[in-house]
Amino acid sequence: MxxxxxxxxxxxxxxxxxxxxxxxxxxxxxxxxxxxxxxxxxxxxxxxxxxxxxxxxxxxxxxxxxxxxxxxxxxKKDVRERKTEGGLLVEDINVGTGREVRAGDIVKLHYTGTLADGVVFDSSRSQGTPFEFRVGQGQVIKGFDRGVLGMKVGGRRKVTIPYQLGYGIEGAPPRIPPKATLVFDLDLIDVM
Structure with missing residues (x-):
């Protein structure tokens, strides 16, 4: 009182x-x-x-x-959001201050992938190991590849991927149904 x-x-x-x-x-x-x-x-x-x-x-x-x-x-603090060709939605939650991702770079990041309803289908965080891949080489689905472009080290981004840039009409059963919209929460750790 x-x-x-x-x-x-x-x-x-x-x-x-x-x-x-x-x-x-x-x-x-x-x-x-x-x-x-x-x-x-x-x-x-x-x-x-x-x-x-x-x-x-x-x-x-x-x-x-x-x-x-x-x-x-x-x-002004709100998420910076943009939609790209093909319907990919990119939302910068926190813009990093480090090096920017370009095609051909090897990136190291943590991700959590969910379906549109919020059900988690995959996560590097739960595995305890960051995920690494070379951008633009077809090592991941198209939407994931495009979704990291322009991201800066230290940044956090939410990428919403339409099925056309994800696993397509068939999906990837049993975890990803046909025509599934995917949402990835990304934390960029390093660009090499």
Whole structure:
């Protein structure tokens, strides 16, 4: 109770001093006291002073709120996504800072392969050994080959492969059914 009372008292004091800006999320153009609008800006960014930017108080906890600036910042952090010819969907979860993969390179990575419904059919992680192959040499399915191109060491990528770039109409029974869309979560360890 003591830890909650200090932020609550602080929030209420700021709200009162700013004319209720914390409650409405609006700021006023000027303050009759002559104080600079910095405090009002702080309150306006925080839908509720107890929760912080991008959150509001609901029932008994902080939940994501309607703060536009926080939403815009989150959007910038969102996954970088692109669709290639043939329907391959590439989503960079985390762009690495190391060397970039090109055709002919040998890559070392960890992967987890799932069907569209989330069922895991293969994983280098569960085997405890990273997977290595030469890019562009037909050692893996086309979608996997194309999905690692441009990836940088240290990066994480999600690649969604349509059946045409995967195991085709027949699939690879029993683990991969016919016309299966495949999803690979990739972590690039090294490029050689």
């Amino acid at each position: 003591r830890t909650l009372s200090i932020p609550l008292a602080f929030g209420l004091a700021l709200s009162t001093a700013c004319g209720g800006a914390a409650e409405t999320g609006k700021t006023r153009a000027s303050d009759p006291s002559g104080r600079p609008p910095a405090v009002e800006g702080l309150i306006a960014r925080n839908a509720d002073p107890m929760c912080g930017a991008g959150f509001r108080w609901a029932s008994d906890k902080c939940v994501p709120g309607d703060d536009e600036r926080a939403a815009a910042a989150d959007k």
